[in-house]
Amino acid sequence: MASTETSTGPTGGIAPGPAGAGDELAGVEAGLDALESTASGRPPLRRTLIDKVLPPVVAVALILVVWQALISFKVVDDPSKLPSPSAVWDEVHEAWLRGDLLGYIWTSVSRGLLGFLFALALGTPLGLLVARVKFVRAAIGPILSGLQSLPSVAWVPPAVIWLGLDNSMMYAVILLGAVPSIANGLVSGVDQVPPLFLRAGRTMGATGLKGTWHIVLPAALPGYVAGLKQGWAFSWRSLMAAEIIASFPDLGVGLGQLLENGRNASDMSMVFEAILLILVVGIAIDLLIFSPLERWVLRSRGLMVRS
Amino acid sequence: MATTTLAKAADDEAVRHAARIEHVSKSFAGPAGAQLVLDDISLDVAPGEFVTLLGASGCGKSTLLNLVAGLDAPSSGGITTDGRPALMFQEHALFPWLTAGKNIELALRLRGVPKADRRARTEELLALVRLKGAYGKRVHELSGGMRQRVALARALAQDSRLLLMDEPFAALDAITRDVLHDELTRIWAETGVSVLFVTHNVREAVRLAQRVVLLSSRPGRVAREWTVDIPQPRRIEDAPVAELSVEITEVLRGEIRRHGQH
Numbered sequence: 001m002a003s004t005e006t007s008t009g010p011t012g013g014i015a016p017g018p019a020g021a022g023d024e025l026a027g028v029e030a031g032l033d034a035l036e037s038t039a040s041g042r043p044p045l046r047r048t049l050i051d052k053v054l055p056p057v058v059a060v061a062l063i064l065v066v067w068q069a070l071i072s073f074k075v076v077d078d079p080s081k082l083p084s085p086s087a088v089w090d091e092v093h094e095a096w097l098r099g100d101l102l103g104y105i106w107t108s109v110s111r112g113l114l115g116f117l118f119a120l121a122l123g124t125p126l127g128l129l130v131a132r133v134k135f136v137r138a139a140i141g142p143i144l145s146g147l148q149s150l151p152s153v154a155w156v157p158p159a160v161i162w163l164g165l166d167n168s169m170m171y172a173v174i175l176l177g178a179v180p181s182i183a184n185g186l187v188s189g190v191d192q193v194p195p196l197f198l199r200a201g202r203t204m205g206a207t208g209l210k211g212t213w214h215i216v217l218p219a220a221l222p223g224y225v226a227g228l229k230q231g232w233a234f235s236w237r238s239l240m241a242a243e244i245i246a247s248f249p250d251l252g253v254g255l256g257q258l259l260e261n262g263r264n265a266s267d268m269s270m271v272f273e274a275i276l277l278i279l280v281v282g283i284a285i286d287l288l289i290f291s292p293l294e295r296w297v298l299r300s301r302g303l304m305v306r307s
Numbered sequence: 308m309a310t311t312t313l314a315k316a317a318d319d320e321a322v323r324h325a326a327r328i329e330h331v332s333k334s335f336a337g338p339a340g341a342q343l344v345l346d347d348i349s350l351d352v353a354p355g356e357f358v359t360l361l362g363a364s365g366c367g368k369s370t371l372l373n374l375v376a377g378l379d380a381p382s383s384g385g386i387t388t389d390g391r392p393a394l395m396f397q398e399h400a401l402f403p404w405l406t407a408g409k410n411i412e413l414a415l416r417l418r419g420v421p422k423a424d425r426r427a428r429t430e431e432l433l434a435l436v437r438l439k440g441a442y443g444k445r446v447h448e449l450s451g452g453m454r455q456r457v458a459l460a461r462a463l464a465q466d467s468r469l470l471l472m473d474e475p476f477a478a479l480d481a482i483t484r485d486v487l488h489d490e491l492t493r494i495w496a497e498t499g500v501s502v503l504f505v506t507h508n509v510r511e512a513v514r515l516a517q518r519v520v521l522l523s524s525r526p527g528r529v530a531r532e533w534t535v536d537i538p539q540p541r542r543i544e545d546a547p548v549a550e551l552s553v554e555i556t557e558v559l560r561g562e563i564r565r566h567g568q569h
C-alpha cells in the first residue's frame with residue numbers, strides 16, 4: 001500500500017492526493033461545522049428575573065394578602081387560632097433582636113448538614129454495592145426501597161431508648177431517613193447507564209474498578225444527584241420530627257424545639273414562626289446547594305431544555 | 308507505525324494479519340432453540356488494509372464485529388487480532404460528562420499514556436480530524452458529523468492496529484456522510500491503520516474499501532468478495548464506483564430473494 005509511505009504523522013493535516021484537494025475538503029468541513037453548530041449561552045439577567053423570580057414572589061405576596069384579609073375582615077377572629085402576619089413577623093424580629101434567631105437556625109442546620117454528610121458517606125458505598133453485586137441487590141434491595149416509605153418519625157422512639165436524649169439520637173434518625181434515599185438514587189442512576197457507554201468503555205479497556213470509576217459512576221451522576229436532593233429533604237424532615245418529639249433543654253433549641261415550645265406555651269405566633277423558619281431553611285438549602293448542583297450536572301450534559 | 312508492524316511481523320506469524328477470523332460460527336439461544344447467526348466465516352484483514360463487510364439485515368455483521376472486538380465469544384472457531392482493536396459505533400458513544408478533548412484523553416489514559424503527554428497527543432488527534440478548536444466543547448454542542456469525528460479521534464487514541472467501524476455514518480445526513488468518507492480515506496492513508504468497516508450501503512462500501520466482502524443472511528456466510536482497484540481518492544458518484552455497485556447490488560438482491568422463496 002503506497003499511501004502509508006506518504007504518512008507524515010497526524011500533524012500534517014493535508015491529504016495525499018491532488019494538490020488543493022485537502023484544503024478544499026477542509027473548507028467544506030469547516031462550513032458544515034459552522035452551519036450545524038448551535039450557539040449556547042446563559043439567558044440575560046432580566047429574562048431570568050421575569051421567568052424565574054417574579055412568579056414565586058407573586059405567589060407569596062398573594063398568600064400574604066389572603067392571610068391578612070382573613071384577619072382584617074374578621075373571618076378568623078381568634079389570635080390563638082390564627083395570628084396575623086405582622087404578629088408572626090414581630091416574633092421573628094424579636095428573636096432576631098434577642099440574638100436567638102440565628103442560634104435556632106444554626107442548631108438545626110448544623111445538625112441536619114452533618115447528619116446528611118454521614119448519610120452520604122454511608123449511603124454511597126451501600127448504593128454502589130447494591131447496584132453492582134447481584135446477591136446484595138437480591139438480599140437488601142427490596143428492604144432498602146421499603147425503608148424509603150417508612151416515615152422516619154417511627155425511628156424516634158427506638159432511637160431515644162437506644163441512644164438516650166442527645167445529639168447521637170438525632171443523627172441516627174437522620175441516617176435512617178436519608179441513607180435509603182441516597183443509596184436508591186445511586187442504584188437507579190447505575191441502572192439507567194446506557195449499555196452503549198459500557199460497551200464503549202470496555203473496548204477502551206475500562207473494565208472492573210476502572211470501568212466503575214471512569215464510566216459507571218460519572219454516567220450515574222444525574223440519578224445520584226436526584227437521590228441526594230431527596231436525601232436532604234428526608235434528612236431535614238427526620239430531624240424536625242426528632243426535635244419535636246425529643247425536645248430536651250440540654251439539647252439546645254433548634255427549630256423543632258421552637259415549635260414544641262410554642263405549642264407548650266399556646267403561643268400561636270411562635271408556632272407559625274417555627275413552621276415558617278423550617279420551610280424557609282429547607283427551601284434555602286435546596287436552592288443554594290442541591291438545585292445548582294443538579295442544574296450543573298444536567299446542563300453540562302445537554303440534558304436540560306431551556307424554556 | 309508501518310515499520311514497527313513489519314518488524315514484528317518478521318518474527319511473529321500471527322502479526323501478519325491485523326485480524327484473522329477462522330471458521331467462526333456463532334449461535335444465540337432463541338425461543339425455537341439455538342439460532343445460528345454466523346456460519347463458518349473465514350476472513351483475514353492484512354495490515355493497513357481497508358475491508359468493508361456488506362450485508363442486508365440479519366447477516367450478523369454487527370455480531371461479527373462484536374466478536375472481533377472481544378465483546379463476545381464465538382461458539383466455535385477462532386479470532387486472532389494484532390492487539391486490542393478500537394471500535395466505533397453508529398451512535399457516537401462519546402461520554403457526555405466529558406468535553407470532546409477529555410473523551411480522547413480518557414482513551415489515552417486507559418491505554419497508559421503518561422499524563423504529561425496526553426494533552427499534546429489529544430491536540431494532535433483533534434487536528435487530524437480537523438477539529439482544532441474543539442478541545443473544550445461539550446458533546447451536545449457538536450453537530451452529528453463533528454461528534455463522529457471526535458469518536459474517530461478517540462478510537463485512534465487507542466493506537467490500535469485495527470479499527471472496527473459499525474455503520475459509523477449511517478445516522479448522518481448525506482452531505483456530511485460524503486465529507487466524512489473523504490476524511491476517513493485521508494486519515495486511513497495518513498495513519499496506516501487497518502479498517503474493518505460494516506455497512507449496508509453498497510456505494511459506501513465500494514467508495515471506501517480495497518476489498519468488499521458480501522455476507523448472506525440468516526445465517527451469515529461469506530457469499531462473495533470483490534477487490535476494488537479503483538484509485539483513491541474516489542467519489543461516490545464516480546462511474547467505476549457506480550458500475551461495481553450495480554454489480555454487487557445484483558448479487559446482494561439475489562441473496563435476499565432466496566429468503567422470500569420458502
